[in-house]
Amino acid sequence: MDAIDWDQTIRKLGKKSTPQRRAILTALSRMNRPATVEEIFVAVREHHETSISTVYRNLELLFSEGLTTKQGFPGEKTRYCLKREHHEHTLVCIDCQKIVTITGCPLESYAIEVGRRENFVVVDHRMEMYGYCQQCNHLRGRLSK
Amino acid sequence: MDAIDWDQTIRKLGKKSTPQRRAILTALSRMNRPATVEEIFVAVREHHETSISTVYRNLELLFSEGLTTKQGFPGEKTRYCLKREHHEHTLVCIDCQKIVTITGCPLESYAIEVGRRENFVVVDHRMEMYGYCQQCNHLRGRLSK
DNA sequence: ATAATAAATGCGAATCATTCCTATTCTTAT
DNA sequence: ATAAGAATAGGAATGATTCGCATTTATTAT
Incomplete structure (x- = not known):
């Protein structure tokens, strides 16, 4: 059920539905808390090969499209979270x-x-x-x- | 008037009253807005020699002592501001x-x-x-x- | 289905704010 | 004035994030 949903979500943004993107969205959805890029990277890696820069790029994309929040105070790592x-x-x-x-x-x-x-x-x-x-x-x- | 006040302020913290510290507090007081470390560094330099690491160290000190705020969102530079x-x-x-x-x-x-x-x-x-x-x-x- | 093409990925290099290191200098208490 | 510890300078190191570019992949039209 996950996969199909995220596929549609990504397409609606006018972006290509890649395995990495679907995996990142799936991971965010499973974690469902403000998580660091590293944490998300590790979570994604459990199921799919990915590079950390792809994770960075896509989290930034999701944020700029309004699908996630992005938080983090000075000196802390940035945390992304799927918007509810x-x-x-x-x-x-x-x-x-x-x-x-x-x-x-x-x-x-x-x-x-x-x-x-x-x-x-x-x-x-x-x-x-x-x-x-x-x-x-x-x-x-x-x-x- | 500035100098004497800041001198006392610093002494009350149990810290040494150095020209750099007084200058940083004076600059913060004059700026009176959330400013980046670089901005504060430049402002201090107009009147006193300082190194950027001293500015960093002291801003952190002032923050931990509760004299300043510290803000900044992911991807932005940290800003310090004298607390009102x-x-x-x-x-x-x-x-x-x-x-x-x-x-x-x-x-x-x-x-x-x-x-x-x-x-x-x-x-x-x-x-x-x-x-x-x-x-x-x-x-x-x-x-x- | 297939090819063309524009987009996305991977990965190493680069960036840049911030922190660390340590020899030297300054403050303060005596 | 001096000793002892704290603070400074400034250059090196760190670490998260971004960038560049060659390669791969998803999409669209044929």
Whole structure:
């Protein structure tokens, strides 16, 4: 079922449906979390030969076509994630990097309103929250100086 | 007035008050916007000799001590900005990279609430809005295929 | 089906921001 | 003023990402 879907998805973009592209989309779909290029590369390789530059190129393509998100703070590796139906944000653990996806976004109308005020056409926004997950927070308490 | 203030600021951190550090803080204060390391380096150089690695090291120090913000999306250069009294967000033009600082944040309580729900201690969040500034939006209309 | 052709891939080289190394210099506390 | 440790300079190293180009592949028209 996967293969056929992705084939259509790619064709709709006016791009060639290559095994690598289908495999990348399949991997993204299976992972379903913001993953690094390397992680995606490894996941794809489990089933298909690919080069890392192909993965880079296609993730960038998917992002520019709006099929994935692309995130990553300074010093971190870039993470791509297949977009879900609904706009989402993430909550990231500062210690263990665990990522929780939060659905529901309080910013849609706010962003537009700010855009109006500042004479911008706002087309997107990004938001991430940082903190300590339960486990790491406990650990932190125990180790704190 | 600058010099003396920054001298005290640095000493309070338990760090040595070097001319480079004072100059970097002065530059950040004058620029007062999220600036790239290179921009800050150039600004500092107008008045003092410095090496870029010193700028890097000290910006990182200031960030880890909580005196600056640090932002930058994948593929962009990292930007540092002296923290103001109030928490702020930015609105960035996708074309010309103009950055408008937005005061007022609708996320404070939201972040805490999400943290409670997900068992995270949320300590920070980041949000940026993207769009086209008036000028670039006009240009975009004119050039669109 | 087949050939033509435009696009995509692979892979090594190049890039570029950032970090690291370490000899030298500067700050600070005594 | 001096000693001891911290900070700096600047060049080398790193590492993620991009680029160039020869080769392969998917698509379209025949």
